[in-house]
Each structure stands twice: as structure tokens, then as C-alpha cells.
Amino acid sequence: MMRHSVAVLLLSAAVMGAFGCASYSAPVMPPRGILYTKFRAPLSPSLAEDTPAGRHITRHGKSRVTYIWLPLYVFDVTSAFNDSKIGEIALENEIREVAYVDYEFYNLTPFFNRFTIHVYGN
Amino acid sequence: VALSGARLSSTVLKLSSDFRIGDGAAHDVLSVNQAIGKGRWFMTNYWKALAVTVLSTMVMGCFVAPVAPPRGLIYTNIGSAIDTTAGGKPVAEHRGTATSKSILGLVAWGDSGVNRAALNGGLDRIQQIDYEFYNILLVYQRMTVVVYGDKDE
Numbered sequence: 001m002m003r004h005s006v007a008v009l010l011l012s013a014a015v016m017g018a019f020g021c022a023s024y025s026a027p028v029m030p031p032r033g034i035l036y037t038k039f040r041a042p043l044s045p046s047l048a049e050d051t052p053a054g055r056h057i058t059r060h061g062k063s064r065v066t067y068i069w070l071p072l073y074v075f076d077v078t079s080a081f082n083d084s085k086i087g088e089i090a091l092e093n094e095i096r097e098v099a100y101v102d103y104e105f106y107n108l109t110p111f112f113n114r115f116t117i118h119v120y121g122n
Numbered sequence: 123v124a125l126s127g128a129r130l131s132s133t134v135l136k137l138s139s140d141f142r143i144g145d146g147a148a149h150d151v152l153s154v155n156q157a158i159g160k161g162r163w164f165m166t167n168y169w170k171a172l173a174v175t176v177l178s179t180m181v182m183g184c185f186v187a188p189v190a191p192p193r194g195l196i197y198t199n200i201g202s203a204i205d206t207t208a209g210g211k212p213v214a215e216h217r218g219t220a221t222s223k224s225i226l227g228l229v230a231w232g233d234s235g236v237n238r239a240a241l242n243g244g245l246d247r248i249q250q251i252d253y254e255f256y257n258i259l260l261v262y263q264r265m266t267v268v269v270y271g272d273k274d275e
Contacts (some may be wrong), residue, residue, distance in 0.1 A: 009148045016179035024271075025186075027185070027186070027187070027188050027204070028186065028187050028188035028253065028267075029183060029185060029187075030222040030224070030230065030232070030234055030265040031185050031222075031223075031224035031263040031265065032224065032226065032227075032230050032231055033224055033225070033227060033228045033229040033230055033231075034227060035228045035229055036228070036229040036230050036231070037229070037230040037231070038232075039175060039231060039232045039233065039234060040206060040220075040221035040222070040233045040234060040237075040238065041222065041234050041235060041265075042234075042251060042266070042267060044236060045188050045204045045206070045250060045251065046205055046206070047205050047248060048222070049205070049210070049248070049249065050140075050210050050212075050247045051214070051248045051249070051271075052246070052247060053236075053240035053246060053248045053269075054244065054245050054246045055246060056158065056246055056247070057237070061271065068150045096151070100236045100248075102236055102237055102238075103124045103235075104233030104235075111155050118235070118237065120236075120237055
């Protein structure tokens with residue numbers, strides 16, 4: 001009985017991890033959905049004084065990481081590709097001063113996740 | 123997934139049945155029939171495990187913030203800080219909000235980013251970020267990001 005309970009708990013933890021609860025981390029994570037999630041949230045929780053916003057934001061850059069999970073016969077295949085480095089995004093989009101950073105998390109079932117970083121500046 | 127899990131379980135246990143102790147003849151760790159039984163157990167309990175997972179996900183909500191006051195399972199309506207570097211900043215006169223929502227821990231949507239909140243409030247400079255979290259019976263959860271700032275004259 002004890003062994004069965006431990007097995008169930010371990011499987012639960014594994015499935016929960018695969019469902020996305022352990023698939024990424026961020027300072028602010030709104031509640032997510034197992035079947036479908038698409039939200040944006042702050043990634044830079046510390047603002048400088050008088051951080052420009054609204055019409056003072058003249059540049060926006062983004063980059064995304066895609067995660068795919070293929071459960072096969074015995075082995076599961078997971079892959080994650082691309083990168084989402086803030087410095088690279090700023091360089092590629094000619095952002096001289098980064099004001100703040102948001103991120104977007106998208107998942108459609110546990111099998112497909114996408115994590116996008118949005119960099120705002122001027 | 124359940125099928126492959128059951129087969130995996132059976133395969134592992136069948137392999138262990140070939141591992142003999144002592145003289146080996148009568149000391150199989152598990153017979154094939156026992157292994158198949160274990161496989162059936164695994165399949166039956168897979169759904170229990172899935173139920174535990176879904177329930178845990180709903181209960182925990184997977185909600186994370188830099189400052190998180192205690193939350194209630196039945197009802198929560200709290201506000202707290204995202205930006206904890208408050209020292210020396212001017213007090214802002216305007217605010218903007220942006221919200222994301224979740225239903226039953228199954229679907230979630232919304233734009234609760236700083237950019238959307240600043241645009242919604244028509245802010246030109248922002249000083250501070252807070253958030254509000256609302257939960258009713260784990261059925262409906264809502265997180266609102268609140269930014270405080272000023273508008274150009």
C-alpha cells in the first residue's frame with residue numbers, strides 16, 4: 001500500500017512537471033491552464049525611477065523558446081529550441097535603453113509550450 | 123501514455139523476473155503473471171495519479187509572485203508587491219491595470235504584462251508594480267498587475 005502510494009505520488013510529480021508547472025520559472029507566474037494557456041506577465045519586477053512607458057516606448061523586440069513533448073512507446077522525447085536572452089533581443093532590435101521586460105507563456109495541452117520574452121525600450 | 127506506461131512497467135518487472143537469487147531455480151523476483159498484474163495495477167492507478175495531479179494543479183494554481191501572502195482555498199482576494207525596490211521613488215498619481223484569468227486550472231488567458239497595464243492607464247512613466255490575486259473555490263482565479271506612474275501634461 002505504501003509502495004503504491006509512493007508510486008502514485010512520483011507519477012503525479014512527473015506528470016505535473018510535464019504539464020508545465022515545472023517547465024519554466026519566472027518572478028511572476030499567473031495561474032495556468034493544463035489544456036490551454038496564453039498570458040503575459042512582468043519579467044522585470046524591479047523598475048528604475050521614472051521608467052518610460054506608453055508613447056515613450058519606441059522599440060519592442062521579442063524572442064521565443066519552443067518546447068515539444070512527444071510521449072512514445074517507452075521513451076518520451078522532449079525538445080526545446082531557440083533562445084530568449086534579453087541582451088540579444090535588445091541588440092537585434094537596436095534597443096539602446098531597456099525600460100521593462102514582459103513574457104508570454106503559451107501552451108496547448110502539455111505537449112506544446114512556447115515561452116516568449118518581450119523587451120520594451122527606446 | 124497509459125498504455126505505454128503499463129507496458130513499460132510490465133517490461134521492467136519481466137526483466138526483474140530473470141534475476142535469480144541463490145540457486146536461482148525457485149527464487150524469481152516476480153513471475154510473468156505477477157508482472158502482468160502489476161501492469162494492470164499501474165494502468166488502474168494511472169487515472170488516480172492523473173486525478174491527483176489535476177487536483178494538485180488546481181489547488182496550487184501554480185501561481186508565483188515575489189511577495190506572496192497566505193492564500194485561501196475557498197476564497198482569496200489579496201494584493202501585494204511585485205516591485206520591492208520602493209525606497210526613494212516618487213509617489214505616483216495614476217495607475218493602470220492588466221488582468222489574466224484561469225478557469226478550473228484547465229484554461230488560462232489574458233495579458234497582465236507591464237506594457238499592457240501602462241497602456242491601459244495611459245501612463246508615460248511608471249514607478250511601481252503591485253498585483254492583486256483573486257480566487258473563488260479554485261474554480262475562478264484572476265491575477266491583476268497594477269502599475270503606478272504619471273502622465274505627461
